[in-house]
Amino acid sequence: xxxxxxxxxxxxxxxxxxxxxxxxxxxxxxxxxxxxxxxxxxxxxxxxxxxxxxxxxxxxxxxxxxxxxxxxxxxxxxxxxxxxxxxxxxxxxxxxxxxxxxxxxxxxxxxxxxxxxxxxxxxxxxxxxxxxxxxxxxxxxxxxxxxxxxxxxxxxxxxxxxxxxxxxxxxxxxxxxxxxxxxxxxxxxxxxxxxxxxxxxxxxxxxxxxxxxxxxxxxxxxxxxxxxxxxxxxxxxxxxxxxxxxxxxxxxxxxxxxxxxxxxxxxxxxxxxxxxxxxxxxxxxxxxxxxxxxxxxxxxxxxxxxxxxxxxxxxxxxxxxxxxxxxxxxxxxxxxxxxxxxxxxxxxxxxxx
Amino acid sequence: xxxxxxxxxxxxxxxxxxxxxxxxxxxxxxxxxxxxxxxxxxxxxxxxxxxxxxxxxxxxxxxxxxxxxxxxxxxxxxxxxxxxxxxxxxxxxxxxxxxxxxxxxxxxxxxxxxxxxxxxxxxxxxxxxxxxxxxxxxxxxxxxxxxxxxxxxxxxxxxxxxxxxxxxxxxxxxxxxxxxx
Numbered sequence: 001x002x003x004x005x006x007x008x009x010x011x012x013x014x015x016x017x018x019x020x021x022x023x024x025x026x027x028x029x030x031x032x033x034x035x036x037x038x039x040x041x042x043x044x045x046x047x048x049x050x051x052x053x054x055x056x057x058x059x060x061x062x063x064x065x066x067x068x069x070x071x072x073x074x075x076x077x078x079x080x081x082x083x084x085x086x087x088x089x090x091x092x093x094x095x096x097x098x099x100x101x102x103x104x105x106x107x108x109x110x111x112x113x114x115x116x117x118x119x120x121x122x123x124x125x126x127x128x129x130x131x132x133x134x135x136x137x138x139x140x141x142x143x144x145x146x147x148x149x150x151x152x153x154x155x156x157x158x159x160x161x162x163x164x165x166x167x168x169x170x171x172x173x174x175x176x177x178x179x180x181x182x183x184x185x186x187x188x189x190x191x192x193x194x195x196x197x198x199x200x201x202x203x204x205x206x207x208x209x210x211x212x213x214x215x216x217x218x219x220x221x222x223x224x225x226x227x228x229x230x231x232x233x234x235x236x237x238x239x240x241x242x243x244x245x246x247x248x249x250x251x252x253x254x255x256x257x258x259x260x261x262x263x264x265x266x267x268x269x270x271x272x273x274x275x276x277x278x279x280x281x282x283x284x285x286x287x288x289x290x291x292x293x294x295x296x297x298x299x300x301x302x303x304x305x306x307x308x309x310x311x312x313x314x315x316x317x318x319x320x321x322x323x324x325x326x327x328x329x330x331x332x333x334x335x336x337x338x339x340x341x342x343x344x345x346x347x348x349x350x351x352x353x
Numbered sequence: 354x355x356x357x358x359x360x361x362x363x364x365x366x367x368x369x370x371x372x373x374x375x376x377x378x379x380x381x382x383x384x385x386x387x388x389x390x391x392x393x394x395x396x397x398x399x400x401x402x403x404x405x406x407x408x409x410x411x412x413x414x415x416x417x418x419x420x421x422x423x424x425x426x427x428x429x430x431x432x433x434x435x436x437x438x439x440x441x442x443x444x445x446x447x448x449x450x451x452x453x454x455x456x457x458x459x460x461x462x463x464x465x466x467x468x469x470x471x472x473x474x475x476x477x478x479x480x481x482x483x484x485x486x487x488x489x490x491x492x493x494x495x496x497x498x499x500x501x502x503x504x505x506x507x508x509x510x511x512x513x514x515x516x517x518x519x520x521x522x523x524x525x526x527x528x529x530x531x532x533x534x
Contacts, residue, residue, distance in 0.1 A: 009491070011530060012519055016389060016492045018465075019472035025384035025398050029376050032402055036372065036409040170407050170428035173505040185505025187431075189424045194414040226505040 075294055103351040112146035112296050115142045120213040123208045124163035125201065126249060129342030132204045133249040134211055136272070137257075147175035147182055150216035154209060159258040162347060166197070166205045166231070175213065177221065179240050182213050193232030202231035207247050244306045249329045250274045250344040252308065263353040267315040267327070271346070272308035273300045275331035280311050287324035287349060294320060298329075322353050368412035375421060376405060382493075385428050389488040391434035392473050400436050404428035426493070427503050430485055437481075468529045475525040482506070483518030490515055 098284045120141055123134040137158055144148030151172040154165060173185035210223045222238035229235060241247070255270040256262065273280045283295040300311040326347050333343040370410075380401065387397035392450075408415065408425050417423045476484050482504070489500045501508045523530065 001388065008523060012487070012522065013491045013494070015468075015472050015526065015529065016476075016488065019469045019476075020385035020388045020492070022469070023381075023385050023388050023394055025381055025394065025401075028380065028398060028402050028405075029373065032372065032376065032405045032409075033369075035402075035406045036368070168407060168411060170404065170424075170431045173427070173431050179491075187413065187424065187427050188502040188505070189411075189420055189427070196413075318378075 017226075043070065115144050117142050118146070118149060120146065120149050120153060121212070121214070122150065122156075123211045123248075124158040124160070124165050125204050125208060126160075126163045126346075128249050128344050130344075132198075132201045133344075134204060134208055134247055135160070135346060136215075136252045136254070137163070137248050138254065144303060145177075146218075146261075147177055147184075147213060147218035150212045151184070154212055158228070160348065161258075165208070166201070167209075177217050180221055182217065182221055182223045184209060184213070184223055186230055190231060191227050191229050199232070200232050203242075204247070206233045206239060207242050208232055210241050211247070214224060214241060244308060245274060248308060249346060250308070251280060251289065251329050251346050253327070253329050253346045253348055256327055256348050256350050258348050260319070260348070260350045261287050261353060262350050263316045265316065267294075267317055267350070267352075268312075269296075269298070269315060269327070269329070270310070270312040271329055271331070272310050273331055273344075274303055274305075274308050275300060275344075276303065277332065278303040278309065278311075279332040280329055281332065282327065282329045284315060284317070284320070284325050284327050287326055293317075293325070317352060320352055322351075324349065324351050326350075368409050371412055371418070371421060372405060372409045375408065375418075375425065379422065379425065380405075383425065386488055387429050387433045388490055389473070389476055389492055390430065390484060391436050392477055396436050397433070400432040401429055403432055423499075423502065425531075426489075426495075430489070430503060434481065434485075470528060471529055475522050476524065479521055480517055482510075483514045483521065486511055486514040487518045487522065491519075 117140055119138055121138055123136055123137050125132050126135045127133075135158075137160065139153055139156070139159075141149040141152050143152055155167045155169045155171055158165060171187050171190060173187070175182055175184045193199065206225075209225075213223055216222055220241060222240045224238040225235040251271060251273040253269070253271040255268055258285060267284065269282050271280070278300040280298040280300055281295065282298055283292050285292045287344075294315050294317060296311050296313065297316045298311045300309040302309040327350055328345050328347045330343045330345045381403070383401045384394070384397045387400045388394055390399055391400065404425050407428050408421055411424065412421075415424055476487070479487070486500055486502055489495045489503060495503070497508050497511050500511045504511070506514075
């Protein structure tokens, strides 16, 4: 687009090229190769789990998925890898504005020069008897503003290996809340639905952005994507949140968190659910095998309406031997799966001491 | 959907082979692009390395050299932006500048170095979007549409950032505008 007949354009090109002409970067192919070798990311592209429709939520299957999560590098990966599980999210430092950023901020009032650390909810995609649905996790993140924080969490790997996110670093250029709409700039390579990703998964992925951004700004604002389609989903108009019960898993655990160490003989449980007559069952079972060591009924604060209701309580673990366990929260399905839906569940791996 | 060019074997192109070819063709240029955005070479190298790792991970969804390059460019710009945000670069940069890296005729060096510093400094002082648009337009010579895609903004916005940015840069670099050393 540079016009060679325009002397100013030509001079600008010249000056910019000249300004970096002495930059000779070090060879990096080997170190890039090392990093791509450590985490074969294609192997853990999420829709490879999501394919196959309904997964029967038996203990064995869940244990197998959790184990697969370990196998494919979520726990064993090199810290240098940008996709390493939690690295970008747990830098507790507070960045100080550089002179450069203040200059930017003064001419672009929307840019905040200081990042602050805050805890935000992020939604990730997991399997349910009704196909892919969103589950909620909480995480600390350093961000310039809540929308920026939400976008950072979306591209970070979820803690729970049962969940996935299709979004990767670089997918979102920008997100700005303005006039009751959040504008999200998406990489143009994401317009089409990739082969192997189901339509339902793509829809959930778009809703994942909507729900996470809304949680960050604490308001049901629509999200306006910079592309007319995102993963093949029509986004030409601002996208509102789809109904909760059609989009989210009907149960999501807040506590315990994935990998939590539990001691003291009691397990505090907290979560949200929408379940028949507000009944939620939480059980603790051995990580190896299927033995159930504890089980408690919980009652959520409600069950009518298009929302999830909080539940909380504790489970007595006295007499439970130390070791690795799975905590599973389940909605009540009075039909036993006979009437289509089947129970929703959410699991966490914990270590009891 | 974009399809691989006729006659290419893009279909059988593996992520590893693609990575090598993209590296050979674009590594230096992309690091230089990032230097225009973040100024610091070490940071730029990190940014572009990360972008290559990301493109490798996404290979199953790109599978096309043009798409891959577009993705790489976008990743470099976005990551340069976050590098600036989280920068601890300032301190590192100060250290690095103390060591002059070029050896040749003394006067020539001074003149060229001063001019290069002035250009990088002027870029740094621009608002972020203007800096990005100028780098993509005048360094990579991208079209308006390509820049709009890369930054996820409208073509109209590209135009206005470009004209405001180049005017601002011209003002700041007025001392170096005519000298063609």
